[in-house]
Amino acid sequence: MDRKSLAAAFPVTVPVLMGYLAIGMAFGFMLQAIGYNFIWAFFMSLTIYAGSGQYLGVSLLSSAAALSTVAVMTLLINFRHLVYGLSMLEKFRGMGLRKFYMIFSLTDETYALLSSVQPPVGVDPRNFYFSIALLDQSYWILGSVIGAVAGALLPIDTTGIDFAMTALFVVIAVDQWSAYKRHLPALLGAGVTLLSLFLVGAENMLLPALGVIVLVLLLLRQRLDERGTAAGEEETTC
Known part of the structure; x- marks a missing residue:
């Protein structure tokens, strides 16, 4: 440093x-x-x-x-x-x-x-x-x-x-x-967290919510990367 x-x-x-x-x-x-x-x-x-x-x-x-x-x-x-x-x-x-x-x-x-x-x-x-x-x-x-x-x-x-x-x-x-222009990860995180809160309650929601969020983001990783690349190319063009 x-x-x-x-x-x-x-x-x-x-x-x-x-x-x-x-x-x-x-x-x-x-x-x-x-x-x-x-x-x-x-x-x-x-x-x-x-x-x-x-x-x-x-x-x-x-x-x-x-x-x-x-x-x-x-x-x-x-x-x-x-x-x-x-x-x-x-x-x-x-x-x-x-x-x-x-x-x-x-x-x-x-x-x-x-x-x-x-x-x-x-x-x-x-x-x-x-x-x-x-x-x-x-x-x-x-x-x-x-x-x-x-x-x-x-x-x-x-x-x-x-x-x-x-x-x-x-x-x-x-x-x-x-x-960021892409809000899908944030919306997914909010949605999964609210669902976990509703299903298991405030005391037990943290681990299920984190687990599902990580799993969903991994499954959608390729799609999110493609959108990010496309957005970057569009900004460069503009």
């Missing part, structure tokens, strides 16, 4: 910076509220680095949940990250040991950036992607530490503060919708 890659990656990550400072601070507030200081916030954000998983961790810590419960709940809520890593293996090819960090760092927001942005001319793609991942995690760590410190100094009611994560997801979804 070099300064040129960092300079190119920073403007791309500014939306994530704004979001991660907000939801990271919310996590820090919540963690401090149950008696865990900024040191815990720092190391959880450094080693776990999963927004929804860390929000869940606050609830599990406050209820002194068993280790088995923690393992199962974390797997369920972050199962989608397995799909993220598999879909990025080709892009991370040739990154050496950095590939393991890249897979670890694939939060929803980082994945959205890596799957859509292109490295500027003259910037090494691998350094560019690595810079994006590293900057995003640094924003999350900074936000969580600030939140924990502020929570220790200020009396803040944390009721409803965890909605900050949901709000960021909505913003990213809207941005992705605007960035």
